[in-house]
Amino acid sequence: EAGVAQSPRYKIIEKRQSVAFWCNPISGHATLYWYQQILGQGPKLLIQFQNNGVVDDSQLPKDRFSAERLKGVDSTLKIQPAKLEDSAVYLCASSLQAGAFRETQYFGPGTRLLVL
Amino acid sequence: GENVEQHPSTLSVQEGDSAVIKCTYSDSASNYFPWYKQELGKRPQLIIDIRSNVGEKKDQRIAVTLNKTAKHFSLHITETQPEDSAVYFCAASTAGGSSYKLIFGSGTRLLVRP
Numbered sequence: 314e315a316g317v318a319q320s321p322r323y324k325i326i327e328k329r330q331s332v333a334f335w336c337n338p339i340s341g342h343a344t345l346y347w348y349q350q351i352l353g354q355g356p357k358l359l360i361q362f363q364n365n366g367v368v369d370d371s372q373l374p375k376d377r378f379s380a381e382r383l384k385g386v387d388s389t390l391k392i393q394p395a396k397l398e399d400s401a402v403y404l405c406a407s408s409l410q411a412g413a414f415r416e417t418q419y420f421g422p423g424t425r426l427l428v429l
Numbered sequence: 430g431e432n433v434e435q436h437p438s439t440l441s442v443q444e445g446d447s448a449v450i451k452c453t454y455s456d457s458a459s460n461y462f463p464w465y466k467q468e469l470g471k472r473p474q475l476i477i478d479i480r481s482n483v484g485e486k487k488d489q490r491i492a493v494t495l496n497k498t499a500k501h502f503s504l505h506i507t508e509t510q511p512e513d514s515a516v517y518f519c520a521a522s523t524a525g526g527s528s529y530k531l532i533f534g535s536g537t538r539l540l541v542r543p
Contacts, residue, residue, distance in 0.1 A: 317472075346530070355435075355518050355533030356473065369528035404472070416461060416522065416529065420472040 315339065317421035319405050325427045331393040334424045338386070338407030345382055346418065347390050348404040356404055362388065363410075395428045402426070431456040431523035435534030442509050443542050450537045452519035453501040461522035462495060462502050463531070468515045476517075477504070509541045 318337040326332050338345050343364050348356035359378065361369040364385040373380070377396070382388040392399055402425050406418040432455040442448050454462075463478035479486045479493045479502065486493050490509075495502040502521075506513055516538050520531040 353536070355433075355520075355535050357533070358530055361528060361530055369530060371528075417463070417475060417478065418531065419475070420465075422472045 317405055317407055317419055319403075319421035319424055321424055322422060323425045323427075325429065326395055327429050328397055329394040331391065332395055332426060333389055333391045334403050334405075334426075336388045336390070336405030336421060338388070338405070339419055341409070342407035342419075343385070343410055344408045344416075345388050346406040346408075347380055347388070348406065350402040350404055350423070352401070359390070392426075395426075397428050400426055400428045431459065431521060431532040433519060433521050433532045433534045435519050435537055437537060438535065439538045439540070441540045441542060444509060444511060446509055448504075448506045448509055448513070448539055448541075450504045450517055450519070450539075451501060452503070452521070452534050453499075454521040454532075455500065456521065456523045457497075457500065459500075459521040459523055461531075462493070463520050464493060464504050465518045465520070465533075466515045467518065467536075473518060506539075509539075511541050511543050514539055514541045 320335050345362045347359045350356045359373045360380045362382040365382045380390045402423040404423045405421040408416050408418045435452045460481040465473035466476045467473045477491050477493050490507045492505040516536045518536050519534040
C-alpha cells in the first residue's frame with residue numbers, strides 16, 4: 314500500500330513570497346489533515362478535511378493560509394504572503410475516517426519550509 | 430480545549446534499560462491515544478495506540494498504559510536498543526461538532542547510549 318505523498322520536500326523562500334504544498338493521501342482515506350511542526354514541538358493541526366469539505370480550520374491563520382482538497386483526494390496548502398515565523402515542517406496525514414475506530418493517522422514525509 | 434502535556438522532554442538511558450514517557454490530558458471525553466516515533470528528518474510513525482476501553486496494551490518491547498481516572502497514559506520501552514533513539518510524541522483525541530482530531534504532546538527526545 315502506498316503511503317501519503319508530499320511535495321516538494323524542501324522549499325526556501327523570502328518573506329512576503331508565496332508558497333504551495335501538495336499532498337496525496339492513502340487511497341480510500343476520507344480524512345486528510347495538514348499539520349505545522351515547528352522545530353522542537355509536536356505537530357499542530359492547521360486544517361482537517363472530510364472528503365472535500367472542511368471540518369476544522371480553527372487553527373488556520375486564514376489571513377495568509379488557505380487550503381483546498383480537490384475532488385476529495387489531493388490537497389494543496391498555500392501561504393501568501395509568508396512570514397519568518399512560518400518556517401516549519403508541514404506534514405500531511407490521512408485516515409480512513411475521523412473517529413469510529415478508523416481514525417489512525419498516517420503521515421507523509423513533510424515539506425520543510427525555510428522563510429528568509 | 431484539549432491540552433496534552435508530555436514529560437520528560439529529554440531522556441537518556443543505557444542500552445538494555447527501560448524507558449518511560451508520560452502524558453496527561455485534559456478532556457475526559459478523549460477515547461483514543463496513539464504514540465508516534467519520529468526519527469530525525471523523517472515522518473512520524475505510529476508505534477502503538479490504545480483506546481479508552483482498555484487499560485494496557487503490549488507489542489513486543491513496547492507497552493502503553495492508560496489511567497482514565499487520573500487522565501494520564503504512559504509509554505514503556507523495555508530492553509532499549511540504539512535504534513530506539515528518536516523523538517516520541519503522545520496524542521489524545523478530542524471531538525467537537527463535526528470535528529474529531531488529535532492533540533499532540535511536545536515530544537520526548539530519547540537517547541539510548543550503547
